[in-house]
Amino acid sequence: MAESISQSFFEINKWVYRYFSKKEPVKPEQKVAWISSFCPVELFEVFDIAYVYPESYAAVTAASGKEQACLEYSRSQGLSLDCCSYSTCFNGCIGIGGGPRGMPPKPDILIAANNQCNTLPNWWNLMAEQWHVPLFIIDYPGEYNAGSQTRTYVDTQHRELVKVLSALTGKSLDLERLSQLINTSRKNIHLWKKITALLADHDMSVSALFDRISPLIVARCLPVTSSFFTLLAEDYDKTERDPYVKKLYWLGYPFWYQGGRVLPETESQVVGADYLSWWNLNYDGDDVWEQLYNAYNFTFLNLTAKSKNKILLEDIHRSRAQALIINHNKSCKRDFSTFYNEYNDYSVLPYLAIESDMIDRNYLNKTAVQDRINTFLNIIDNASP
């Protein structure tokens, strides 16, 4: 089973990065879009557009230990390293001619959404200048909105995007196929929720945990992800969690260059993380437009603090965590982890705040953070909250 899970995961990644190597170039007739993580990917898939996630590739680059040269390149080009390190890493990766899996195929269009942050539209503007290709920005007002007018506003943008993609590919929108893709996304999210619901009682290493969500991010609407998640849920259900390890909830980005996230795995386990629920999109609705609106306008990071708190509290409660690790990510201003002061409601659990960057390993003081984590683990009461 373990082998088939690994094989299945390998196949998904092979598919995601199939056009990055020279062995399998993009067919001349196929168009390429570079998109941000919370773009309505079903629309690209339905038009048979190859899509690249620059943020994910930056994470892969950091996981491969190749990020420093990329960051340095960006710095030398005038891009401040205070900017999101996904952007500085990816920009450098392109500048120096490729990353661990090769060079992403040249884009025909760039599409970014602001339903996670405003950084992405800014970054995409830079890429539009570099590649001289059309840029499409989708504005999702989120939960602070103008009621039904917001739905119309977002729908209009989705329909405009369809027109642009249709003109780019010369194809018409196949509504039935789009509906099927949305159903697959919905199924995959259901399966992922099933997996994360097992976290409180079943063992999964922190490294595997943060890796295994990736198909939901980069292959959300594909049946291959359903197969992988089904296998994973079956396997995971059989692995009981050691009752004596400390159960931690991870708040904030998981940095990508350190599989174990500097946690001593024999003494602690991550039983939940807000990051793992960010892609639990809600595709409710009577038609594809309403489904896309609900899924992409109301992403976790586009909700009010009250709604985010409610989701987090439920998730922390479900996880039966004993304590929180709050990771302040230097790169991200929208990361919810910084919301832990006297204005929050979940400081009922003991917490340890650490500082890192999701991409730049040199920003993390590994020894000091490990010492603090070890001390923290020693003082946590073993009893469940």
Place this chain on the structure above:
Amino acid sequence: MLLTLSNYVPEHFTDIARFAGYQEQFRLSHYCQYIKEFIAASLKDPNIDGVVLPNSCDCVRTAIDYIEKSDKYVYQLKHPTVNTEEAVRYFTVIIEQFKFTLEHYFHKTITIEEISARTQLITDRNSYLHNVYENAGSFSYGDYIGMINRMLNYPLSEWNGHISALSPKKQGKGVYVIGPFLANIALLSRMEKCGLTIMGDNLTNSKRLITIPFPIKTDTLYEDIARSILNECASPTMGRFNTLYEKDYQEIIKKDIKGVVFLCKKFCESYDYLFAYYQERLQTVGIPIIRVYTDDIEYESNTIWETFYEMI
């Protein structure tokens, strides 16, 4: 008094003070100093009755998470970041909603007559500033920005009470400024002392504020306010750097400007990205650009400006 930091917030309903600094900072790592001070002022300053936050950048978007539990009036004004007819319709509803929440919270009806009167004041103030801006290069920019600061931090009805004489400026080498100079007037004065003449800007509270006002009619009041703000407010938030650049570039060429000074703040991503964009485009046309950070003490010496003067 309501506090804000953006031109996307309509001034047509109530007086709104533009934030320009506070002596305390809310404890937050990796956020720009400006927003840390803004949060502290919002929570602690007893003179502030409420806060209106646009969705200008990630720091501002996140600030509401910290402020919304206060007892004060808090409104997140989710203005559109695209400029289309549907965006105008959406923003019209947002603006009506904003007015409604003001009336509800402060138990006061805002009449059409009051809105019309305020619209006229906005028009008069912006027209005045527009005319002053047209002569940029002949006066001290430090004086000019200082005057705008005063106008924007007092009730709109008093705007013309803050008109002040601007010191004449001897013509030097012309530069264009971009970034948060509103709270950094001393920097402008230092640049001027070193022989640089500021001929134009892309500042939130100068050129971006004073585009010739859009006519507003009573029967399409909210839609007209929405349209005027979206048409006038070219900012990085609107997601189109090229539109912003083209406007600036036209002015740079028209005024025969020799160099661009780009002011950034630590952890202010929008301007860091915008700088990278401007640098790439200006370098291709041979216009020098220099970036300075508000947190650097380097710019407080004359050396950097004297060097830039020589370079251009």
